[in-house]
Amino acid sequence: MEPYRRETGKxxxxxxxxxxxxxxxxxxxxxxxxxxxxxxFLFYDWRFREDGSLDPRFELNRSRxxxxxxxxxxxxxxxxxxxxxxxxxxxxxxxxTVIAPSFADIFYNNxxxxxxxxxxxxxxxxxxxxxxxxxxxxxxxxxxxxxxxxRDGRGLNLEFxxxxxxxxxxxxxxxxxxxxxxxxxxxxxxxxxxxx
Amino acid sequence: xxxxxxxxxxxxxxxxxxxxxxxxLYIDRHLVHEVTSxxxxxxxxxxxxxxxxxxxxxxxxxxxIPTVDQKLPIADxxxxxxxxxxxxxxxxxxxxxxxxxxRNQGIVHVIGPELGLTRPGLTMVCGDSHTxxxxxxxxxxxxxxxxxxxxxxxxxxxIQSRPRTMRVHFSGSLSAGVTAKDVILYMIRTLGTDGAVGxxxxxxxxxxxxxxxxxxxTLCNMSIEAGARAGMVAPDETTFEYLEGRPFVPPGKxxxxxxxxxxxxxxxxxxxxxxxxxxxxxxxAPQVSWGTNPGMVVDVxxxxxxxxxxxxxxxxxxxxxxxxxxxxxPGTPVQRVRVDRVFIGSCTNxxxxxxxxxxxxxxxxxxxxxxxxxxVPGSQRVKGQAEAExxxxxxxxxxFDWRESGCSMCLGMNPDVLQPGQRCASTxxxxxxxxxxxxxxxxxxxPAMAAAAAIQGRFVDIRDWL
Ligand code: SF4
Numbered sequence: 001m002e003p004y005r006r007e008t009g010k011x012x013x014x015x016x017x018x019x020x021x022x023x024x025x026x027x028x029x030x031x032x033x034x035x036x037x038x039x040x041f042l043f044y045d046w047r048f049r050e051d052g053s054l055d056p057r058f059e060l061n062r063s064r065x066x067x068x069x070x071x072x073x074x075x076x077x078x079x080x081x082x083x084x085x086x087x088x089x090x091x092x093x094x095x096x097t098v099i100a101p102s103f104a105d106i107f108y109n110n111x112x113x114x115x116x117x118x119x120x121x122x123x124x125x126x127x128x129x130x131x132x133x134x135x136x137x138x139x140x141x142x143x144x145x146x147x148x149x150x151r152d153g154r155g156l157n158l159e160f161x162x163x164x165x166x167x168x169x170x171x172x173x174x175x176x177x178x179x180x181x182x183x184x185x186x187x188x189x190x191x192x193x194x195x196x
Numbered sequence: 197x198x199x200x201x202x203x204x205x206x207x208x209x210x211x212x213x214x215x216x217x218x219x220x221l222y223i224d225r226h227l228v229h230e231v232t233s234x235x236x237x238x239x240x241x242x243x244x245x246x247x248x249x250x251x252x253x254x255x256x257x258x259x260x261i262p263t264v265d266q267k268l269p270i271a272d273x274x275x276x277x278x279x280x281x282x283x284x285x286x287x288x289x290x291x292x293x294x295x296x297x298x299r300n301q302g303i304v305h306v307i308g309p310e311l312g313l314t315r316p317g318l319t320m321v322c323g324d325s326h327t328x329x330x331x332x333x334x335x336x337x338x339x340x341x342x343x344x345x346x347x348x349x350x351x352x353x354x355i356q357s358r359p360r361t362m363r364v365h366f367s368g369s370l371s372a373g374v375t376a377k378d379v380i381l382y383m384i385r386t387l388g389t390d391g392a393v394g395x396x397x398x399x400x401x402x403x404x405x406x407x408x409x410x411x412x413x414t415l416c417n418m419s420i421e422a423g424a425r426a427g428m429v430a431p432d433e434t435t436f437e438y439l440e441g442r443p444f445v446p447p448g449k450x451x452x453x454x455x456x457x458x459x460x461x462x463x464x465x466x467x468x469x470x471x472x473x474x475x476x477x478x479x480x481a482p483q484v485s486w487g488t489n490p491g492m493v494v495d496v497x498x499x500x501x502x503x504x505x506x507x508x509x510x511x512x513x514x515x516x517x518x519x520x521x522x523x524x525x526p527g528t529p530v531q532r533v534r535v536d537r538v539f540i541g542s543c544t545n546x547x548x549x550x551x552x553x554x555x556x557x558x559x560x561x562x563x564x565x566x567x568x569x570x571x572v573p574g575s576q577r578v579k580g581q582a583e584a585e586x587x588x589x590x591x592x593x594x595x596f597d598w599r600e601s602g603c604s605m606c607l608g609m610n611p612d613v614l615q616p617g618q619r620c621a622s623t624x625x626x627x628x629x630x631x632x633x634x635x636x637x638x639x640x641x642x643p644a645m646a647a648a649a650a651i652q653g654r655f656v657d658i659r660d661w662l
């Protein structure tokens with residue numbers, strides 16, 4: 001997994017609550033057996049019109065958001081299906097950070113397994129960020145996971161919360177399976193004690 | 197110290213604990229299906245790892261498969277490849293697969309319980325959010341992502357932070373025609389779709405104690421729709437009776453000993469929950485969803501709400517979007533809303549009792565000429581049982597299509613999909629935009645309500661028919 005340390009990038013907004021994983025990556029794309037290449041299908045039903053052209057009404061299609069690496073969005077992002085294809089699609093599209101007032105549990109968890117950072121911020125801070133993006137066409141953020149801060153080079157300096165273990169794994173790009181296998185003896189002991 | 201059902205199971209499964217870190221938890225049962233597993237098996241292969249406990253792992257095909265002509269090769273080549281990939285992975289890694297020709301095949305959350313793989317006190321996972329269903333047995337069961345599927349395959353453990361607990365106590369008594377589906381829709385309507393994020397819910401109170409196992413499964417199934425990590429019900433005589441004699445439940449003395457252990461599981465009377473919610477469901481009306489998430493629900497006697505009356509701007513905005521997508525006007529009586537399609541199925545409502553309750557409504561009646569209605573049993577066993585009881589004939593004589601088992605139009609990964617603009621009364625669990633087909637409009641209801649909608653061509657208050 002690619003480590004996540006400090007990332008600077010443009011911010012795109014998707015101002016809706018309860019964006020579900022069925023929207024992030026519709027089911028017709030879950031049939032693939034690879035982990036990669038899902039970015040083309042991100043928000044498919046919103047992003048594209050019937051004839052396959054980009055739908056100009058959809059926020060992310062605005063030219064000013066092209067190349068964004070930070071997604072700013074509404075509460076309960078990633079609710080619904082457990083599909084890990086959702087973070088795969090966001091990552092493959094180019095996002096490495098998602099900021100929202102709240103996330104659904106499984107989605108939140110899935111992000112960390114893929115080197116992507118979901119940041120929970122209080123509603124008023126998210127609102128303020130939305131305003132900043134609206135007012136500044138090239139609005140970018142530096143997400144510093146070492147110090148757990150967000151900076152925009154215009155005076156904004158926010159701390160964000162992340163559990164120490166999750167932070168550690170992201171910073172190092174650790175393979176959790178490898179970590180667990182270090183406890184092989186304990187797993188075997190547990191199995192021996194419980195198979196009686 | 198008094199403990200909750202959740203805490204008893206969790207503490208009993210901790211393999212390793214360190215301050216400031218999530219726990220390493222042992223997993224007793226791992227269920228696998230074709231959609232969320234290929235990348236996990238591929239990961240094992242790349243790392244040169246095997247499946248640690250194939251004996252605790254069970255796979256089936258459900259999401260992608262057609263519900264007609266299952267003997268024929270799958271026409272959709274990408275779906276066929278995914279199905280074949282699971283077959284190959286199971287062979288290579290020694291995992292039992294209930295394939296299309298197996299009597300045990302079915303929706304993963306239907307077969308676990310009916311085979312007796314699901315039992316009180318176990319930790320269970322599956323790469324599927326509705327794994328919460330199995331909590332009906334007093335198991336700790338939750339959905340995981342594909343990376344975690346790989347983690348469990350490789351280690352039979354998961355790294356998990358301890359969730360918070362919440363007790364939802366239902367009081368009152370339900371009117372005839374009002375079901376577990378209505379109760380859970382009402383709860384999500386009250387709590388909101390993120391109301392239980394970070395929590396494991398324990399359902400309690402006289403209503404739940406009076407529920408059958410199948411009703412408890414419907415309840416726990418939709419816990420995730422309120423954002424909960426899992427839903428649980430304390431095991432009791434109803435649970436034990438359901439399990440006795442199931443294929444994977446040990447018989448005789450071993451069963452008795454297991455029951456003795458299971459009796460210790462319910463939450464201690466003084467146990468504390470992080471949150472408590474009391475819901476009075478006395479004289480609750482049947483529920484119908486009107487919008488694009490499972491919290492957007494009204495009484496069948498009600499009208500489509502006016503988003504402008506909502507308190508929060510975010511709710512007003514999503515309400516407007518939902519009405520636009522659903523093509524509904526505020527103030528329209530629910531019973532005036534006409535449907536084009538009816539889907540009876542999914543891991544929420546495709547068990548034998550669900551089919552019986554729909555068949556009771558369908559018997560001797562005819563599906564409205566403008567409606568296409570289908571019944572998709574949750575598993576081959578449910579299908580067999582229904583046919584033995586003659587339910588299939590009741591349905592087909594009424595004009596319903598009777599299908600093979602699978603997820604079908606719950607998510608429409610197979611050819612069973614809504615056409616753009618079609619409106620569907622569905623017994624499934626999600627009414628998200630496009631869930632049942634791009635542009636399709638889903639209304640979540642109970643099996644009896646769905647059957648009645650098929651016959652009337654619009655929503656009816658099922659209580660008027662009883
Ligand atoms: S029936 Fe629907 S919700 Fe249940 S496992 Fe299948 S797709 Fe998921």
